[in-house]
Amino acid sequence: MKIAETPQAMRDLAEELRRQGKSIGFAPTMGALHEGHISLIHAACAENDVVAASIFVNPTQFGPNEDYSRYPRTFGADCSLLETAGCDILYYPEASVMYPGDYETWVSLEKLPDHLCGLFRPGHFRGVATVVLKLFQAVMPHRAYFGQKDYQQAVVIRRMVRDLNLFTDVRVCPIVREKDGLAKSSRNRYLSPVEREQALVLYRTIRLAIDRITRGERNAEKLLEEMRHFISRGVPDAKIDYVSIVHPDSLEDVPVAEDGSVIALALWIGNTRLIDNHILGADFPYGEEK
C-alpha cells in the first residue's frame, strides 16, 4: 500500500492512474477503522481498478465541545486492516497542511444541514463538505464510498457532488452491525460495559418501530411517541438529541412512514453520542441478539 502524505503527492498518483485509464475508488475515513469501513474498501475493490482510502481526523467537522482531541487514533492497526482489505493507496495528510493558518474557504449547504444531526452540531456539515471536496480534488475518484450509518452525511455529499459538478459517483454502503445489533462505530470504544449494553437501545428502538409499522401503524407522530417512550423507559439517562422519520432526500419530517422513509435517531449514552438509522423497506437484521 502506497502512502501519500501531501495533497500534491496524492494528486500526482491520481493523475498518473487516470492517464493510464485506471478507475479510482475512494473511501474517506477518520481512521479508528472497523468492519463498517472495511466494507467500503471491499465495495470499492469490486468496482474499481485501484482503491484509495484516506485517514484524516478533520478538525473542522468537530464543534468546540466535541471529541476532536480524544477521537481514537489507531494508525498502525488501520494500515494493517486497509492493506489486508485490498486498499492500494492511503492518503494521510496532516491537519496543518489541509488547513494552513490563513485558511478561509468553505463549502456549505443551505438547507440539508438544518435537520437531524445538523441541528445539534452547528458547522459540522460545513466541515464535512469542505474536507470531502478537498479530498476529492487530490484523489480524483471515479467512485466514492460512504457508510449509511452517517445517513445525513451521505445525503449532503450526494447533493454537493451534484451541485458542484464533481463527477464522482457516490455509493452508500449498508450499516454494519455487531452481532447484537449495535451499529459499528469508532465511538463505540468510548462505552463502558454498562453503557455498551445501554447502547443497544438505538437498535431496539428501530426494531420496535419496524414491528409497529409491520402491524399497520404508519402515523409518524404516534410511532415517534412510542419510540421516545421506549427509550426513556429502557435507558432513563439517555439524552435524546432526536428521533425522527424523514424523507430520504430532503430529510424533512414526514407525517406518514412509507417505504423509503428513513427512521433516524441520535442519543447520548453517558458522554458518547451515538446515531443509527434505517430505510423503511430495506432489510433489517432480526433476532440475532445474543
Next chain:
Amino acid sequence: MKIAETPQAMRDLAEELRRQGKSIGFAPTMGALHEGHISLIHAACAENDVVAASIFVNPTQFGPNEDYSRYPRTFGADCSLLETAGCDILYYPEASVMYPGDYETWVSLEKLPDHLCGLFRPGHFRGVATVVLKLFQAVMPHRAYFGQKDYQQAVVIRRMVRDLNLFTDVRVCPIVREKDGLAKSSRNRYLSPVEREQALVLYRTIRLAIDRITRGERNAEKLLEEMRHFISRGVPDAKIDYVSIVHPDSLEDVPVAEDGSVIALALWIGNTRLIDNHILGADFPYGEEK
C-alpha cells in the same frame, strides 16, 4: 471550435484530453468579449496544448439590483473572436443546468470578500467562487487565466484554489486599456458619449497617484485624499464606492504606498459601475491620451 453545452459534455472532452496527456488552459468569461478577454486566450495558447473558454453570465454573482438581465449578450460575435484567437473548446452551459431549482451548495471565503468591491456587492464573491469551482470541475484546467482588472476576483480565486487543493495554476494577465487609458470592460458599452469621457477619471486618478508617489508622497491617507478630491472636482456626479491602497494579498488598507501595493477604485459613472486598479511598480501606460 467545439462547443460543450453541458457539464457532462465538457467533462468528457476534458477527461479525454487528460488521458492523451494534453495540457488544458482555461479562460472563464461572461461573454461580451473584448481585447481583455482575448489577451487571456492568447496567454493560454502560449502555455497549453488545448485552450478552453467558457461563456456563462453567472446569475449568482449579481445582486438583486444589479445588471444581470441587461448584461450584454453577444454570443455570435464572441464565438468569432474566440475562434480567431485560437480557442479550441467553448463551454457554454445554461443557467438552469448550472443551478437547478433545489440548488443549495456554495463556496465562500471568510475574509477576502470583506474589502473593496465585496463590501458593496454582498454575495458577489460567493457567486464567483462557486461558479469558478464548478467550471473547473468540468474543464479540469491545468492553468486558468483571469484579468487583473478584476483584481479582488483574482485574489479570491487564487486563495480558493490553494485552500481547496484545486491544482490549477491561476494566471493573472495585465489590464488591457483603450488608447486613452480606460480599462476595457464589457460594461463600457453602457456608457453614453458624455459618460465615456467622464469614465476616463478612473485612469487619470491612478495616473495622478503614480505621479504623486514618483515625487515622493507615500502616505496612503494623503494620496487617497488627493485622489478623492481629484475625482469629485473632475466628475462631481461620480459616486465613489471606494478609492483604496491595499496589500496585494490580504487586500487590507496599507498606511504607506509601497512597491507591490495596489491602488484600486470603483466609481459609478451614471448607472454604470466601473473599476480599475494598478500594482505599484508595474508599468502603467503614460501619455497615450488622444
